[in-house]
Amino acid sequence: MTPRIEVVGIDSLMLRLFDEIDEAHMPWLLAAARRLHDNFGAALIDLVPSYTTLLVQYDLAQLDDRQARQRIADALYELQPYAEGQGRELNIPVWYDPSVGPELEALGQRSGLGTPGVIARHSARIYQVFALGFAPGFAFMGLVDEILASPRLKTPRKQVPAGSLGIADRQTAVYPLVSPGGWNLIGRSPIKLFDRDMDGYSIWQPGDRVRFQPIERAEFVRLGGDDRPFGVTP
Structure with a gap:
């Protein structure tokens, strides 16, 4: 896994964790989604998971680009995948x-x-x-x-x-x-x-x-x- 951050809007960043679709990636994406949700807190407007990415939309009145990127980096620090069985x-x-x-x-x-x-x-x-x-x-x-x-x-x-x-x-x-x-x-x-x-x-x-x-x-x-x-x- 080599995470990359891509700019997709003035208030949105795309966190790309993988380049190919694989069921084995979902535990990592879910774990990252939970970390991002917790790290952004009230500054988070929307969080959209997909096959290999997570779209993060944040409140510009609370965070700038640098601060948003730092919160993403903090969320990925020592990230561990969700254990199987987390989903229904x-x-x-x-x-x-x-x-x-x-x-x-x-x-x-x-x-x-x-x-x-x-x-x-x-x-x-x-x-x-x-x-x-x-x-x-x-x-x-x-x-x-x-x-x-x-x-x-x-x-x-x-x-x-x-x-x-x-x-x-x-x-x-x-x-x-x-x-x-x-x-x-x-x-x-x-x-x-x-x-x-x-x-x-x-x-x-x-x-x-x-x-x-x-x-x-x-x-x-x-x-x-x-x-x-x-x-x-x-």
Whole structure:
């Protein structure tokens, strides 16, 4: 780990801890985030963790650039990674089906696994929540099995249903709200992922670990899922 500080705004610094995405980096990022939160205290406006970086936005009325850099340096002094188990473990039910996952069958053919094989491979892994972004409650997770890695669609869809589970490269995510998107869709979850009344507004946070649990259509509907086929609007 060779930390670097990059200027991204008049009141913002980017702390880059790593150059490549790896699940093993998350304990270091979480530990650094906690140290930064404590060191900046009331001067901290926002702290945004990502795959390899931490964005620190601070109050210019309380700190200048030199002081902010010093607080970052102090946070990194003798930094130790979080022990495993700091994040929560979440089981998210998913109805994997071509009617709600239009790329599921194509991915099965392309990978040679077939549809059942794609479902088995995708649901077998525990995924790390690296970052939240794009939309409220949208969690970037990884890393999917290499055989399932799929590039984003050349033309993003104008509307993706809430709860849609997708793959982009070696990332996987669930769309929390109806929104545009270009990920390869393979299923749908009935779980509400974003709620203003929820602590932190989101069901998950960086550092959490997620396993997707395959369920049948009847269970999906019982849990409140919308089983209308992809492309069918109310």
